[in-house]
Amino acid sequence: MLFNSIEFLIFFPIVVLIYFVLPHKFRWVLLLLASYVFYASWRVKYLLLIIASTLVNYFLAKKIASERKKKKKLAYLLISIAATLGPLLVFKYADFFNESIGDLAELIDWNYTASSLNLLLPIGISFYTFQTLSYVIDVYQKKVKPEKHLGYFALYVAYFPQLVAGPIERPSNLLPQLRAEQLVDWPRIKSGLSLMLWGLFLKIVVADQAASVVNEVYGDVESYSGFSLVFATFLFTFQILGDFAGYSSIAIGAARVMGVDLSKNFDTPYLSKSISEFWSRWHITLSTWFRDYIYIPLGGSRAATWLVLINIMITFSVSGLWHGAAWTFIVWGLLHGFYIVFANISLGARKKLKQASPLAEGSMIDSIWRALVVFVLVMFSWVFFRAESLADAAYILSNLHVGLWGQLVSIDGWQAIAEMTNTQPVQIFAAVFGIVVLVLASLVERATDFYEEFSRLPVYVRWPAYYALIIIIVLFGSSNSADFIYFQF
């Protein structure tokens, strides 16, 4: 079930209504059933994977906690990790590894026949797998006690607002909230609904309108050059933010309506002044997951400098692979790893350069300049993320400049851009309009706690703002709204 579907528009109010009517002790049953219905509306049989993962990790976590011998504890942990990661590896990566071995075999003239499994990827598997892993690892590290109630644990794994695309929650944050009795709290409900509305705007106005242009160009890159490629990449930069931040906003809003605070997942990432800052503001729950469960266990920042740099590269390459079973994603991850490694090793030189520069550190021009550089670097990396193959990415990068200047000076309106991208002027207008609203909102959000401030405004300011947002969604939202991009991960 998609958040941006009529089905969800009916499903969600019914669940909320019953939730608040039911006595507290039965609410977990409702939420668990609702979560399973939410997931099963896509594919019933893949629900078994979630249930199996729930049962295995519930019992193994209890074993880990009760076992006194370290070796046995570790053995249970490893079994749990293997059982949790197994389906992910089979469904998501088996064909990729197989094909990669096949390609390698061809290179070295080795007779290897790669047969594909061609399995349909269970929606959201990367998310609930990571959430479940964090639970067993935290139990092993004694950061949390194992959940005794199977129902609450099952709900922790499958809680529908964040089941298929996060935020990836930690047991210490989500489990106590699921257990707590939530009362009807109108300000919270209003704030949750506002967030959901904002998320819908990000998805169907910003992301889906941009997608109509991006899909056209990236679907047939060799028909385009110069401005078309730059513009499509620029739009994709906002499409991916609108899509994923939109999903997160709806998820956080939906949980808030039911009294649960999910973790913040995006915090104006495109206004970051360094790549490290970008990663502390982009898909925050995944970044912190990688930091806590991969980077730090590898040695983190306390190891020797060369080891730290290797740890960074390993973490980012795994992050790339997490996003998708393709070399394009791995290159994207490595590129971000490289950005951070380069930033680390060039720190001294950059400081000297800065001292010689007329721009005062921390000045507005300095901040804008740094944000711009980070934006361009991130935008550049999205080429690999969106391209359908490394060959396409190479074509795009080698043709970004071809005829660019001539095309730029010939632009005299929406029609000209539409012709260059083989789309309609109205699609270009809608995409750019959505991006302008998003950028303005990001600037406001960076300066103040927007939602908090907004909720204090009088009704004659809030209602017109809600109306404006709803009407913009209805008039400018894509009528062929697509799946969320992160579902495929």
Add this chain to the structure above:
Amino acid sequence: MSKSNTTSRIRVAVSTVLFVFFLFLTYFATVTIIASHESLYSYTPNIAISEGSRSFTLDRYLEFENIEKDFDVIFMGSSVSMFSFNTDIFTKNGIKSYNLASNGQLPLNIYHTANRYLDEKIADTVIIDAYWQPLAVQDRDSTEAATDFFSNTTPSWDSLDLALDVNNLVAYNTFFATLGGELIDPLGASKQKIISYREYVGSGFFKTNEINEPGKKFDLVGPLLYEPDQKQFEYLEKLIKKFQNLGVEVILLNPPLTDEFFSEDRDFDAVNEELSELVNKYKLRYIDFNQLRHAKNLNLNTLDHYKDSVHLNYTGSGIFSQYVIDTLELAN
């Protein structure tokens, strides 16, 4: 339950009702304003107003509302039908006909058009487009013809019913926008756009004066695999039942397309299979002119008789219409 709790709930309920009420008012006012300015609606992706459209829909529907309704045959369907049935040729053969086809008019749209204009027996025969595209799953659903209908007819419950059946944002917005527009500035014949290369002939048919340059190559449209659209087949069946209940003969007809269209390896089998089930079930006449044309020497060539790879031009429509009259023995 405490008094303050009850008061708080009443307050929430009242403000929710007020919020929804004012939201609708604001929405309606906004779409009405947009509907009255082309510069606004041409940049609003989810409002598709085509008042006085290039296909003369405004003039044609207005004419149809006022004409004496006693036809031998009425044509309905997509643009393939709109360009194929030259009503002048039918008149010359003593057949009173009307071409009610329009751009993107799929069975769902035909059904609602029929609800508005053909709710009683006003013709002996209705010829419905059975070209594969409208019956197959496609990106462009019933929205195009629906918004054309909203833009060029007076709003009614039929229009709302059509919007509900199409069920997407574009259909709803265009319905409410044209409803608001109609309240401020009602539709009238004067709003029909003048199209330099097209000329309205009458009885729902218009002539196109586009001439193909020698050697011109047309883009090939449509997919390679045509998968039946169950929704459109459901409406086609409802239509057949409706007309048969009125005592109107239904003929399904697939107009001839260019040889170039068939130069690609297209698969129509699934659509043909469903179509033949309907034909057998309701004992209909179904003629696929793409199969007949070569057997019966229907001489149509691409550059002289077509305006693109699927639509006949004025000359082509004349030849084809005479051929339909002869084949179906309509003049008798």
